[in-house]
Amino acid sequence: MFGFNYIKFDTADYVILYKKGKVRKEGRGLAFWYFSPVSSIVSIPLQSNDFQFVFKEKTQDYQEVTLQGQVTYKVREPRQLADNLDFTVNSRGEYLKDDFEKLEQRIINEVQTAASSMIQRLSLRDALTRVRDVEAHIFQEMEASKTFEILGLGIMRVNLLGIVPNPEMARALEAETREALQKDADKAIYERRNFAVEQERMIQESELNTEIAVEEKQKQIAEKKMETEVVKQENDQRLKEMAMEADISIEKQKEGLISLKVENEKKQADVKEYVLNASLKPYRELDWKTLMAINSRGNNPKNNIALAFRELAENADKIGNLNISPDLLDSMISTKG
Numbered sequence: 172m173f174g175f176n177y178i179k180f181d182t183a184d185y186v187i188l189y190k191k192g193k194v195r196k197e198g199r200g201l202a203f204w205y206f207s208p209v210s211s212i213v214s215i216p217l218q219s220n221d222f223q224f225v226f227k228e229k230t231q232d233y234q235e236v237t238l239q240g241q242v243t244y245k246v247r248e249p250r251q252l253a254d255n256l257d258f259t260v261n262s263r264g265e266y267l268k269d270d271f272e273k274l275e276q277r278i279i280n281e282v283q284t285a286a287s288s289m290i291q292r293l294s295l296r297d298a299l300t301r302v303r304d305v306e307a308h309i310f311q312e313m314e315a316s317k318t319f320e321i322l323g324l325g326i327m328r329v330n331l332l333g334i335v336p337n338p339e340m341a342r343a344l345e346a347e348t349r350e351a352l353q354k355d356a357d358k359a360i361y362e363r364r365n366f367a368v369e370q371e372r373m374i375q376e377s378e379l380n381t382e383i384a385v386e387e388k389q390k391q392i393a394e395k396k397m398e399t400e401v402v403k404q405e406n407d408q409r410l411k412e413m414a415m416e417a418d419i420s421i422e423k424q425k426e427g428l429i430s431l432k433v434e435n436e437k438k439q440a441d442v443k444e445y446v447l448n449a450s451l452k453p454y455r456e457l458d459w460k461t462l463m464a465i466n467s468r469g470n471n472p473k474n475n476i477a478l479a480f481r482e483l484a485e486n487a488d489k490i491g492n493l494n495i496s497p498d499l500l501d502s503m504i505s506t507k508g
Contacts, residue, residue: 174207176262180214185249187213197250207262214260215249219327224279228287234295234340238286240306240331242278242313248323255322277318282329285312290334298334299344306331 180186182200189195189211196203199217225239246252256270289308290298298305310329313319319326336344 175204176207177204178202178212178262178264180264183216183218185215185217185246187215187250187253189213212260213253213258214264214266215246215252215258217246217249219243219245222275222278224282226279226283226286228283228290230290230293230295230298232294235337236290236295236298237335237337238290238305238331239333239335240282240329242282242326243328243330244278244319245325245327246323247325251321251323274322277322278324281313281316281318282309285309285316288312295336295340295344299336302331302334305334 179202180200185197185199186201187194187197188201188203188205190205191209195210205212221241221243223239223241225237227235227237229235252258252274256274257268258270259267261267286305286309289305293301293305306329309331310326313326313329335341
């Protein structure tokens with residue numbers, strides 16, 4: 172009424188009240204009466220702001236790529252920003268000019284300048300694979316930018332969502348990548364088959380080595396058994412030889428014993444012969460008739476008869492005729508003494 176107005180701002184807004192070109196009030200979330208004919212109000216939002224960017228650049232090998240991302244910034248020095256851009260509002264808090272578009276364009280220009288300084292040094296393949304490096308470079312360049320220092324802005328974050336080639340080049344890269352992947356797949360299949368063959372060879376070699384080791388062990392076992400058998404036979408032969416030697420020794424002892432017995436018997440026989448000869452020596456010079464008379468059986472009629480016949484036989488040449496009948500002989504034999 173009559174040019175006096177009341178206005179109120181949120182705490183996220185930094186407000187500057189100019190009266191006749193001079194600052195009368197400033198601060199966050201102010202509410203006040205003012206006289207509109209001689210006053211102007213500047214409102215600068217202090218909250219962080221995000222905006223998207225999309226622009227094209229060329230790589231070192233003259234290939235066009237599209238960079239897409241997002242920048243997050245915040246006003247740190249509202250007085251500096253108010254000195255460089257117009258953020259004047261009316262009595263309803265509406266901006267009289269759209270300097271936010273100018274601000275965003277300046278930020279995009281800084282982003283593009285920072286990005287081009289690196290993209291132009293990279294080949295297409297490097298640019299497509301080094302997105303995070305490009306993102307970090309843009310953030311560092313914007314932090315060091317004099318423009319943001321002059322405007323009183325602070326860069327909170329830069330998100331580079333992607334670097335995309337043009338469709339024709341994308342198809343070519345896809346085809347090349349597909350061929351490379353197919354080649355890698357074929358190589359992987361070959362290496363896998365080669366590995367399987369190598370593993371099979373190693374398994375067969377291991378089995379052969381195992382069989383050789385088993386055969387070697389069996390050979391050693393057979394040789395050991397043979398050595399054991401030979402030792403056993405040698406021991407049996409030695410035992411037999413020892414038994415034979417023992418038998419020979421026993422036989423030799425028996426032979427010595429027999430020889431000793433024979434020698435002893437011979438000596439006994441010699442003694443007996445000597446004794447007998449010595450006993451018979453007195454009788455050798457005697458007549459048999461005398462011996463017959465000495466004999467204790469000399470009175471036996473049979474002996475006498477035998478003696479008579481012997482004398483007859485000895486004197487047969489002197490006897491002309493002698494008759495002895497069987498009856499006479501029988502009577503003489505059966506005659507009792």
